[in-house]
Amino acid sequence: MSFLTDPRGTLGDLTRPEAWVLGVSVAFLLLLFVALLAGALGPTYFLFLVGLAGMYALLSFGLNSQWGFTGLINFSVAAFFGVGAYGAALMTADSSPIAGGFNPLVGLIVGLSVAFVLAVLIGIPTLRLRADYLAIASLGLAEVVRLVVLNERWLTNGSAGLRGIPSFFAGWPVLSTFPQAMPGLRLEVVPGSPIFLEAPFWRASLNVLLVLGFAGATYFVLRRAHRSPWGRVLRTIRSDEDLARALGKNTYSFKMQSFVLGSLIMALAGVFYTHLNLYVGPGDLDPITTFYVWVAVILGGSGSNRGALFGGIVIVTIREGTRFLNDFAVPIDPAPLRLLLIGILIVVVMRYRPQGILPPQRELIWPSAVDGSGTPDRPASGVRERKRSDDLENRSENAENRSDDRDGNGPNGGDDDE
Amino acid sequence: MSDSANATTERTESGESDATGGPQIGAVAGKDDAVLRVDDLQKSFGGLTATDHATFEVERGTITGLIGPNGAGKSTIFNLISGFYEPDGGTVTVNGTDVTGMEPYEVAEHGLVRTFQTPRKLEGMTVREAMLVGPRNQPGESFLNLFTSPGTVGDSESANLADAERILADFEIDHLATQPATDISGGQMKLVELARAMLAEPEVLLLDEPVAGVNPTLAKKLKTQIRRLNERGTTFVLIEHDMEFVMDLADPIVVLDQGSVLTEGTPEAVRSDDRVIDAYLGGGA
Numbered sequence: 068m069s070f071l072t073d074p075r076g077t078l079g080d081l082t083r084p085e086a087w088v089l090g091v092s093v094a095f096l097l098l099l100f101v102a103l104l105a106g107a108l109g110p111t112y113f114l115f116l117v118g119l120a121g122m123y124a125l126l127s128f129g130l131n132s133q134w135g136f137t138g139l140i141n142f143s144v145a146a147f148f149g150v151g152a153y154g155a156a157l158m159t160a161d162s163s164p165i166a167g168g169f170n171p172l173v174g175l176i177v178g179l180s181v182a183f184v185l186a187v188l189i190g191i192p193t194l195r196l197r198a199d200y201l202a203i204a205s206l207g208l209a210e211v212v213r214l215v216v217l218n219e220r221w222l223t224n225g226s227a228g229l230r231g232i233p234s235f236f237a238g239w240p241v242l243s244t245f246p247q248a249m250p251g252l253r254l255e256v257v258p259g260s261p262i263f264l265e266a267p268f269w270r271a272s273l274n275v276l277l278v279l280g281f282a283g284a285t286y287f288v289l290r291r292a293h294r295s296p297w298g299r300v301l302r303t304i305r306s307d308e309d310l311a312r313a314l315g316k317n318t319y320s321f322k323m324q325s326f327v328l329g330s331l332i333m334a335l336a337g338v339f340y341t342h343l344n345l346y347v348g349p350g351d352l353d354p355i356t357t358f359y360v361w362v363a364v365i366l367g368g369s370g371s372n373r374g375a376l377f378g379g380i381v382i383v384t385i386r387e388g389t390r391f392l393n394d395f396a397v398p399i400d401p402a403p404l405r406l407l408l409i410g411i412l413i414v415v416v417m418r419y420r421p422q423g424i425l426p427p428q429r430e431l432i433w434p435s436a437v438d439g440s441g442t443p444d445r446p447a448s449g450v451r452e453r454k455r456s457d458d459l460e461n462r463s464e465n466a467e468n469r470s471d472d473r474d475g476n477g478p479n480g481g482d483d484d485e
Numbered sequence: 486m487s488d489s490a491n492a493t494t495e496r497t498e499s500g501e502s503d504a505t506g507g508p509q510i511g512a513v514a515g516k517d518d519a520v521l522r523v524d525d526l527q528k529s530f531g532g533l534t535a536t537d538h539a540t541f542e543v544e545r546g547t548i549t550g551l552i553g554p555n556g557a558g559k560s561t562i563f564n565l566i567s568g569f570y571e572p573d574g575g576t577v578t579v580n581g582t583d584v585t586g587m588e589p590y591e592v593a594e595h596g597l598v599r600t601f602q603t604p605r606k607l608e609g610m611t612v613r614e615a616m617l618v619g620p621r622n623q624p625g626e627s628f629l630n631l632f633t634s635p636g637t638v639g640d641s642e643s644a645n646l647a648d649a650e651r652i653l654a655d656f657e658i659d660h661l662a663t664q665p666a667t668d669i670s671g672g673q674m675k676l677v678e679l680a681r682a683m684l685a686e687p688e689v690l691l692l693d694e695p696v697a698g699v700n701p702t703l704a705k706k707l708k709t710q711i712r713r714l715n716e717r718g719t720t721f722v723l724i725e726h727d728m729e730f731v732m733d734l735a736d737p738i739v740v741l742d743q744g745s746v747l748t749e750g751t752p753e754a755v756r757s758d759d760r761v762i763d764a765y766l767g768g769g770a
Contacts, residue, residue, distance in 0.1 A: 292628065295642075310618075312589040430611045432613075
C-alpha cells in the first residue's frame with residue numbers, strides 16, 4: 068500500500084506520532100511558503116537552509132547506520148565530515164596549498180577515499196573491543212583531525228581555511244553555466260515585497276538538487292540495507308553481539324562495514340558542504356557538529372532512517388530559526404540560547420519518548436519475501452507502535468502469559484501438554 | 486524411549502564399561518563417531534582454576550548431559566568449546582577439525598552452535614525476524630549482494646522465512662510470529678532460541694540450562710522438541726540443573742566437579758555413583 072494508490076488508507080494507518088510529525092511538517096512548510104511570498108525570507112537563503120538541512124540529514128544517516136543500526140558509538144562525526152570537506156576543498160580550491168583546480172568529482176573521490184582509509188585504520192584496533200573503546204578512540208580522532216587541520220598550514224592553510232572553492236557543477240556541461248543562463252525573475256505576490264530570482268538563486272537551486280540527490284541515494288541504500296539480512300545482523304549485534312557470534316556471524320566484519328559505510332556518508336556530507344559554503348575552515352570541525360548530529364539521531368529515533376532525516380531538519384530549524392526570533396518581540400536574545408534549547412529538547416524527548424519521535428515502526432524483512440505469493444502476509448502491526456488501547460490490552464495479555472509461566476500453566480493452556 | 490535413543494544407550498553403556506575402569510574418564514582411544522572431542526581442556530581465571538584438564542567426547546546423534554554442582558565449570562566449558570573463551574591448554578575438536586582458539590563464528594561454521602542460559606532479547610524485532618537471524622551464510626548478509634543480486638537475496642529470504650514459519654509451527658509457537666520478540670514470556674523465549682538455533686542447521690547444539698525458569702508445561706514442550714530434533718540427527722549437549730529433566734532426556738551424562746570430569750555414563754550409573762553423590766549432593770542423598 069502506498070500513498071499514491073491509497074492515500075486515505077495510508078493516512079489512516081499512521082500512528083499518532085507519525086500523524087503529529089506530518090501535521091507539524093505541513094504547517095511548517097506552509098509557514099515557510101507564506102514567509103517566502105511575503106519577502107520575509109529570501110529565497111536564496113531559504114535554499115541555502117534546505118541545503119544545510121540536507122547536509123545534516125546526511126550526517127544523521129551516517130551516524131544512524133553506525134549507532135542506530137549497529138550500536139557503534141562514534142564521537143568523530145565532525146572528523147569524518149571534515150575529512151570529506153577538506154579532501155574536496157584541497158583538490159578544487161584556488162587557495163589549496165597542495166593541489167587545487169581539479170574537477171569537483173576528483174575532490175569527491177579523494178574526500179571519500181581518505182575517509183575510507185581513516186575509518187578502516189580506526190576500526191581495526193577498536194572494533195574487536197567493547198563499544199566504549201571505539202567511543203574513546205573516536206573522541207581522540209576528532210581532536211587529532213581538528214588540530215592537524217588547524218596547525219599543519221603547509222597542508223590546510225591552518226586557521227585561514229580554504230577559499231575559492233568552485234561550485235560542485237563547475238566544469239560540467241550545461242550545469243556550470245545554468246545559473247548565468249537563467250533569466251532574472253521578479254515576483255511580487257505581496258504588494259511592496261518583491262522577490263528576485265537571479266543567478267545566486269539558481270546556483271542555490273542546483274545545490275539543493277545535489278543534496279537531494281546525495282540524500283536520496285543514501286536513503287535508498289540505507290533503507291534497502293536496513294531491511295536486508297545484512298541489516299538484521301547489524302541490529303542483532305546492537306542488541307546482543309554474543310548471540311550474533313554464536314550464530315556464526317563474523318561480527319567484526321559487520322561492524323567494520325557499518326563503521327566504514329557511516330563514515331563515508333559523513334564524508335559525503337562534508338564534500339557537499341564544501342561546495343555549498345564555498346569555504347572550509349577548522350571551525351567547521353568543532354565538536355559541536357558531532358553533538359548536533361547525535362541529538363538529531365536520538366531525537367528522530369535511533370535506527371530509523373526517516374527519524375534521522377527528521378532529526379536533521381529539526382536541528383537546522385532550531386539552529387537557524389533562532390536567528391529570526393529577534394525579529395519578533397522576544398524579551399531576550401534567543402540565538403545564543405540555541406544550545407540550551409536543544410539541550411532542553413533532548414531532555415524532554417528522553418523523558419517522554421526515549422525511543423525518539425519516529426523510531427523504526429515496521430517489521431524489517433526483505434520486501435519480496437513478505438509481499439510475494441506463497442509466503443506469509445506482512446503483518447499490519449509487527450513491532451509497530453500500537454494505539455494506546457491495543458497497547459494496554461497486549462500488556463495485560465503478556466503479563467498473563469508470564470504469570471501462567473510462573474504458575475506452570477503455559478500460555479497455550481493444558482492442551483499443549485504431551 | 487525411541488529406538489534411536491535405545492541404541493544410543495546401548496552404545497554408551499558399552500563405552501561406560503571402558504570409562505569406569507580408571508580415572509582417565511573420556512580419555513578413551515576415541516569413540517568411533519565422536520562429533521565433539523574435548524581433550525585435556527584447561528582454563529584459569531587468575532588463581533581460580535575453572536577447567537582442570539577436562540576430557541570427554543560426544544558421540545554423534547546423542548543427547549549428552551553435562552551436570553555438576555554450582556561452580557563445577559560447566560558454563561566455562563561451554564564457553565571454551567564454543568570459542569567465547571580461549572583455553573590455556575588442551576584442544577576442542579568438532580567433526581575432526583581442531584577448533585581450539587577459533588572465534589565463535591568460526592566454530593559455528595564447523596557446525597557447533599550454542600544457546601545461552603539467559604535468553605537473548607532482540608530489541609525492535611518480531612519473533613520471526615529474530616528467527617531469521619539463525620540461518621548461516623545468507624546471500625543477503627553480503628552488502629554488495631543487496632544491490633547486485635537482489636533476486637537471489639529475495640529468494641533466500643523467502644526460503645528462510647518459510648523455514649522459520651515451519652519451525653515455529655513445529656514448536657507450536659507460530660501464533661507468536663509477529664509479536665515483538667521482547668514481549669514474549671521467558672519460556673517462550675527459550676523455545677524461540679532453540680527454534681532459531683535449529684535454523685542455523687547445527688550438527689551439535691549446546692544448550693545452556695534450557696529449562697531454567699521455565700514452567701513445567703513449556704519444559705515438557707522443550708523436552709519433546711529436543712528429542713524430536715535429536716531423532717532427526719542433531720546432537721545435543723546440555724547443561725541443566727533440573728535433574729528430572731536431564732536424567733529423562735540425556736544419555737550419556739558427564740559429571741563435572743571442580744573443573745574436571747568426575748565420571749560419565751548412563752543416568753542410572755551416574756545416579757548410583759558414590760562420587761557423584763558426594764560431589765553433587767554433598768553426600769547426604
